[in-house]
Amino acid sequence: MNPIYMDYAATTPVDPQVAEKMATCLTMDGNFANPASRSHRYGWMAEEAVENARGQIADLINSDVREIVWTSGATEANNLAIKGIAEERSAQGKHIVTSSIEHKAVLDTCAYLATQGFDVTYLQPQADGTTSAQQVKDALRDDTILVSIMFVNNELGCINPIKDIAKVCGDAKVILHTDAAQAVGKVEIDVNELGVDLLSVCAHKFYGPKGIGALFVKRGVKVAEQIHGGGHERGMRSGTLATHQLVGLGEAAHICKQNLIEENKKLTQLREQLKTGLMAIDGASLNGSDQNHVSGILNMSFAGVDGESLLLSLPQLAVSSGSACNSATMAPSYVLKAIGLEDDLAHASIRFSLGRFSDSEQIKQAIEYVSTAVERLKGMAA
Numbered sequence: 582m583n584p585i586y587m588d589y590a591a592t593t594p595v596d597p598q599v600a601e602k603m604a605t606c607l608t609m610d611g612n613f614a615n616p617a618s619r620s621h622r623y624g625w626m627a628e629e630a631v632e633n634a635r636g637q638i639a640d641l642i643n644s645d646v647r648e649i650v651w652t653s654g655a656t657e658a659n660n661l662a663i664k665g666i667a668e669e670r671s672a673q674g675k676h677i678v679t680s681s682i683e684h685k686a687v688l689d690t691c692a693y694l695a696t697q698g699f700d701v702t703y704l705q706p707q708a709d710g711t712t713s714a715q716q717v718k719d720a721l722r723d724d725t726i727l728v729s730i731m732f733v734n735n736e737l738g739c740i741n742p743i744k745d746i747a748k749v750c751g752d753a754k755v756i757l758h759t760d761a762a763q764a765v766g767k768v769e770i771d772v773n774e775l776g777v778d779l780l781s782v783c784a785h786k787f788y789g790p791k792g793i794g795a796l797f798v799k800r801g802v803k804v805a806e807q808i809h810g811g812g813h814e815r816g817m818r819s820g821t822l823a824t825h826q827l828v829g830l831g832e833a834a835h836i837c838k839q840n841l842i843e844e845n846k847k848l849t850q851l852r853e854q855l856k857t858g859l860m861a862i863d864g865a866s867l868n869g870s871d872q873n874h875v876s877g878i879l880n881m882s883f884a885g886v887d888g889e890s891l892l893l894s895l896p897q898l899a900v901s902s903g904s905a906c907n908s909a910t911m912a913p914s915y916v917l918k919a920i921g922l923e924d925d926l927a928h929a930s931i932r933f934s935l936g937r938f939s940d941s942e943q944i945k946q947a948i949e950y951v952s953t954a955v956e957r958l959k960g961m962a963a
């Protein structure tokens with residue numbers, strides 16, 4: 582039997598309805614052409630499909646279609662946002678503010694910029710994993726050009742006060758970028774109301790295909806192109822547009838918009854069921870915020886058990902652990918360490934992430950598996 586999939590924060594399966602749409606954009610009898618081909622009907626049709634998808638993602642985050650720049654995913658969107666602003670605005674200053682628990686796509690990009698003469702401040706998250714607007718405000722300097730704070734943390738699921746942070750940045754005339762890979766399709770997003778300048782989107786976190794994403798670039802904000810060649814996407818990102826991928830992203834966005842409230846209601850119940858069941862285990866504790874969190878992510882630690890043995894004792898569950906493979910060794914999660922967990926407890930942590938195809942029966946089984954495994958390991962340790 583296949584393990585129960587509880588790793589939706591790592592990636593989601595493509596929604597069948599999305600897969601069906603994508604399949605119509607590949608073959609000779611489908612919508613296969615280059616959307617940049619202006620001289621024939623095939624090209625026009627592909628362009629229409631791509632622009633329809635642009636409308637669907639714009640609709641989900643309430644942006645203008647002209648504010649959407651296609652990328653290969655959130656990693657590229659983060660690179661384009663951060664390097665693009667750094668390059669564009671380096672004459673005004675070279676200071677960047679971010680947090681220490683961003684995704685590697687942000688952290689590694691900032692680390693690269695630090696080798697290019699930029700100065701990066703890494704804010705330490707509060708105990709619940711969030712970063713406050715006040716923390717951002719206190720970190721701003723005269724030479725700050727960019728703040729990059731993620732919308733939802735991928736390990737903890739906690740939601741940052743992006744609207745308040747945007748206010749602080751707006752007042753200081755500093756650009757705000759947010760990596761919203763874990764937020765799009767999960768929480769209601771209105772970029773105008775939020776006041777962000779740049780927002781990264783990743784299709785495979787909301788039931789679209791892997792290898793595609795977008796960067797929202799607010800009108801009037803300029804990011805220097807990072808991938809040169811042909812001047813696609815209004816000169817911000819070159820490369821032939823992948824019609825099937827984009828149609829998939831668009832359809833996935835459309836489905837999320839339609840079902841957002843209902844889906845969150847279901848996931849909130851499932852998460853509560855899981856949390857209640859697991860909290861009954863002696864030594865169990867919750868990581869991250871119990872107030873400001875997405876409905877699909879639950880991160881918990883199990884004190885008194887060996888982390889590596891814990892995951893090995895749970896072959897029935899597809900989950901993520903508080904350990905990251907760093908070449909040969911297992912390193913405790915830098916996110917869990919940043920919110921104050923000791924190495925042992927970080928290793929003995931599990932991120933459960935639920936999604937569209939999770940159900941109550943799976944949760945019930947998961948509680949049983951984890952309870953049994955933890956009890957057994959504690960017995961062995963005693």
Ligand SMILES: *Cc1c(COP(=O)(O)O)cnc(C)c1O
Pocket residue numbers: 590591653654655656657684686731733734735760761762763783784785786792793794
């Ligand atoms: C998944 C994820 C990314 C990377 O997105 P890709 O599209 O896979 O490149 C970046 N940031 C966060 C927070 C993520 O969860």
